[in-house]
Amino acid sequence: MYQFARYLHAVDGTRSWSEIEPLFDAAFDTEATFVTADGEVDLAHWKRMAHGLVDRRTVISDFQLTTRDGESAMYSLTLTAPGEEPVRLVATARFREGRVLRVEPADPTQYAELYSQNT
Numbered sequence: 001m002y003q004f005a006r007y008l009h010a011v012d013g014t015r016s017w018s019e020i021e022p023l024f025d026a027a028f029d030t031e032a033t034f035v036t037a038d039g040e041v042d043l044a045h046w047k048r049m050a051h052g053l054v055d056r057r058t059v060i061s062d063f064q065l066t067t068r069d070g071e072s073a074m075y076s077l078t079l080t081a082p083g084e085e086p087v088r089l090v091a092t093a094r095f096r097e098g099r100v101l102r103v104e105p106a107d108p109t110q111y112a113e114l115y116s117q118n119t
Contacts, residue, residue, distance in 0.1 A: 003027040004100050013059040017051050029099040036112035052118030056081050
């Protein structure tokens with residue numbers, strides 16, 4: 001879970017993808033999946049979306065992680081892209097060996113929009 005928090009805190013609108021990518025890779029299991037309103041997205045596709053967010057100088061702020069048990073946690077964060085209204089996201093993350101294995105958002109439509117706008 002530490003690597004996930006480290007990655008999210010690094011997305012501050014000032015860093016390049018080459019700085020963020022190793023943190024992303026450390027945070028997510030190679031078999032990670034992400035639930036959206038349009039279905040599940042695999043890690044390669046989600047990584048492309050994350051790259052798009054970083055390239056747009058998006059800032060992740062107000063990150064909070066509440067452990068539910070040793071394998072899952074609820075988290076919330078605010079995404080702010082330049083020139084856009086901030087978006088508050090809430091999700092449950094399941095972990096395997098400290099890395100995110102699955103993300104299930106409270107509102108899957110937000111994750112579908114996030115994915116479609118940044119890929």
